[in-house]
Amino acid sequence: MPKPFKYFSFFLLFVLLSEIFGIAWAKKLYQYTSYSRNNQWFYNLFHFCSYLFYLYFFYTVIQLKILKKWIKGLAVFYILFAAGNLLFFQGWLHLNTYTELVACLIMVFLSIAYYFQLLHNKEIISLKRDSVFWISTGLLIYHLGSTMGLLLINVMNVYSLEKARNILLIIQSSAIIMYLNFSIGFLCRMRK
Numbered sequence: 001m002p003k004p005f006k007y008f009s010f011f012l013l014f015v016l017l018s019e020i021f022g023i024a025w026a027k028k029l030y031q032y033t034s035y036s037r038n039n040q041w042f043y044n045l046f047h048f049c050s051y052l053f054y055l056y057f058f059y060t061v062i063q064l065k066i067l068k069k070w071i072k073g074l075a076v077f078y079i080l081f082a083a084g085n086l087l088f089f090q091g092w093l094h095l096n097t098y099t100e101l102v103a104c105l106i107m108v109f110l111s112i113a114y115y116f117q118l119l120h121n122k123e124i125i126s127l128k129r130d131s132v133f134w135i136s137t138g139l140l141i142y143h144l145g146s147t148m149g150l151l152l153i154n155v156m157n158v159y160s161l162e163k164a165r166n167i168l169l170i171i172q173s174s175a176i177i178m179y180l181n182f183s184i185g186f187l188c189r190m191r192k
Helices: 003-027 040-061 065-089 097-119 131-159 161-191
Strands: none
Touching (some): 040 065
C-alpha cells in the first residue's frame, strides 16, 4: 500500500478517536479539569491538523508541478490564516468558522485540481478503480456542503436556531457521503 494510503488509514483512526474525545469532553471529561465543557478548542486543533493532512495527501497524489507549488503555497497561507484567526479574531473557545471556510475552499480547489490532472493524463484510468478519485469526490461533496453551511450558520444562529440545526444536518449528511466515498476508495485499493 503506497504511503499516502497507509497514512490515510491512520488518519481515519485519528478522526475516530478525535470524535470520541470531543464528545467525551463535552459529556464528562471536562469535569475532571478546571476547563469548561466547551470543546471548540479541541475541534479547532483537530480541524487544523486534519486539513494539513489533506494538503499532504493531495501533495503526494498530484503530479503536476504547478499544482504541487500551489499546494505548498496554500499550506503556508492556511497555516498563517489559521494562526491569525485563532490568535486575533475568533479565538480558542469559538469554532473558527473563517478558518474552516478557507479550508473548505482549499479542499474544493484541490479536489478539482485532481480531476484536472485526470483529464490531462495520457493513460485512460478506470474511475471505479481509482481510489483518489473517490476520496476527492467525497472531500468535494463534503466541503461544498460545509462551505454553504459555514456561510449561513453564524447568521442562522442569531435569527433561527431551527434553521441552524437544518444547516448542521446538511453538513452531517455530506460527511456521511464523504465517508462512504472514502470506503469505496479503500475498497478499490483492496480489489487491485
